[in-house]
Amino acid sequence: MEAVAAVLKEPSGPFSIETVEVAAPKAGEVLVDIKAVGICHTDIAAATGAFGNPFPVVLGHEGAGVVEAVGEGVTNVRPGDKVLLTFNSCGECKRCKSNDPAYCLQFFPMNFGCVHSDGTNRLSKDGATVHDNFFGQSSFAAKAVANSRNVLKVADDADLATLAPLGCGIQTGAGGVMRSLSAKQGESLVVIGGGAVGLSAVMGGKIAGCDPIILIEPQVARREEGLALGATHAIDPIAQANTAEAVRAIVPEGVDMVVDTSGYLPAVEQAVNMVCTLGRIGLIGVPGSLDAALPVPLVQFITMGGTVRGIIEGDSDITGFLPELIAHHAAGRLPVDQIITRYPFSEINQAIEDGHHGKCIKAVLTFD
Template sequence: MQITAALARAPGADFTLETVDLEDLRPDEIRVRIAAVGICHTDLVARKGGIGFSFPAVLGHEGAGVVDAVGAAVTAVASGDRVAVTFRSCGDCNRCRGGDPAYCHSMHLLNFAGARPDGSKALSQDGTPVSSNFFGQSSFATYAITYERNVLKLPDDMPFHLAAPLGCGVQTGAGGVMLALAAKAGSSILILGGGTVGLAAVMGAAIQACSQIIVVEPHAARRALALELGATHAIDPAAEVELSAAIRAIEPHGVDYALDTTGRPEILAAAMQSLGSKGALAIVGVPPADAPVPGDLRTLLMMGQTVRGVIEGDSEPAVFLPQLIEHWRAGRLPLEKLVRTFPLAAINEAVAAQHRGDCVKVVLTT
């Protein structure tokens, strides 16, 4: 069938809205009519060529919409079901069986190869293959092919434009605090960056009843929003000569936890200098390829500290996303305060607005 998609034609080029051909369903596949899709930083990294698959490509990995059709082997969902779409995992490896699908042994093959595992591409244009299957969906389009392992049925009261960010950004930030760090009630946490992931982490820290929630963010509007969402302190890094000193002025013995969404080595170094004894740093922002592991090894040893990477918030989506929806219902995860919608045709304008800091989370609607 013919669909409309936002194509990335060359590394760094603007998206172009074009007609492409979507293959017929295979037995294990699901076709979703996309109603909303979030723009995530990973989409923009991929557009720059940072993932490694060929161009042209259709990106997008925070889709939500209605199941249009299912393959003969699909039993988890049916035509007409409302769904959110998240990352794909195999379900068979020891990580998936152990409840850690974000660390699936086939993670790269299923999410970042730009094709199905057999090398075929679900999209084409005038007979030329188009890279697809990004996160098992490629949802910058009016329709997307996806799979049972990365769809979640949505309740009728969950709007698509709020469900879409659950697929990656929100579960990464909230899960980073609630699952990966498992922050304890009454603890202190430092959150570096106040974008979607960072502000989702703020909400997660508030849900966990952290007593001190310190956010570092250069945009004043995002600092104000962080405070509204539960942060106890919001620091402008440009106003501080020494970031770790500003944090220790709040928590003299250092914070219990830190979560970094920036990937910037100097910010990671400041995070380590801000950790207290037995403190833990979770890194969710992607650092430069040559960045060293932050911190001093002797200090790490003597203080009993931990540094770890976190993918997708350590989430098992089938378990964690329904929990997040319940928190949204209860008013503890006010996603509507993060989201601004744009039509799919305005994708380049939406990317520019997000880069300028005019909005936190952009969601495209079709």
């Protein structure tokens, strides 16, 4: 069969809207008619070749759509089901068996390798391979061959364009607070960065009952959005360069948690002086250099019992946390609609450009 797709032919090149051939799903696979897909910072990073993914390639990993066909052995979904797609995992390693699929021992090859488990691909163009299976889906295409482990059935009346970003960015930010750092009622929270992931962390903090919730973000519109979504304070790091001092002006003893979604090392470095005793720092934002390192004052962190940990996908699991987030959205506690701007799929390059210049927070591409 054929489908329209955004093909990236070379690192950092523009996405080219082309018609590709799509092979039928094999055992354990699910063919999804994609209706909407969010654009995530990880897509942009992968587009540069930073993760070693091959080219030409179809990226996209916040897909949502309708099941068109299933391969042998698939029982969790059937044709006609609306589904949400998320990251891939093996299901066999000790992390998957302990219900920690975000830390699957095969996470990198299964999500960035852009090849299916049998070593082949499901997309082609004029007989030549187009690499797919990015994050187990490659949903920058009208049809994606996903894997049964990273496909979640949702309600028949679900708004797929709203739910699509939950598959990565939203669950990462909200889960970083709610699950990775185990936020408790009344604990104080700092979020560094007011993009889609950071604002999701703000929403997660509000759901968890955190107070105060302090957002550090240079763009005024995003600070205002953060306040509308549940932040109690917003700090402009340009006007107040010593953000640790600004945080302690609000919470003199220091905060319980800091979540960094920026990956900007000068901003992250200040986090170690923001936390109080037993304070936790969660690192989500990916820095621009693989050699980036966070200097941690050892004596200070030993004596205060501090914790610094990395966070992938908000410690999410597809059958547990994603349904919880969907329920929060339905109840009005996770108003992700407020940060979404919808674009026709053909405008993918414009959507990326708008996100780069701060004209939108979370771009979602739609096929209808």
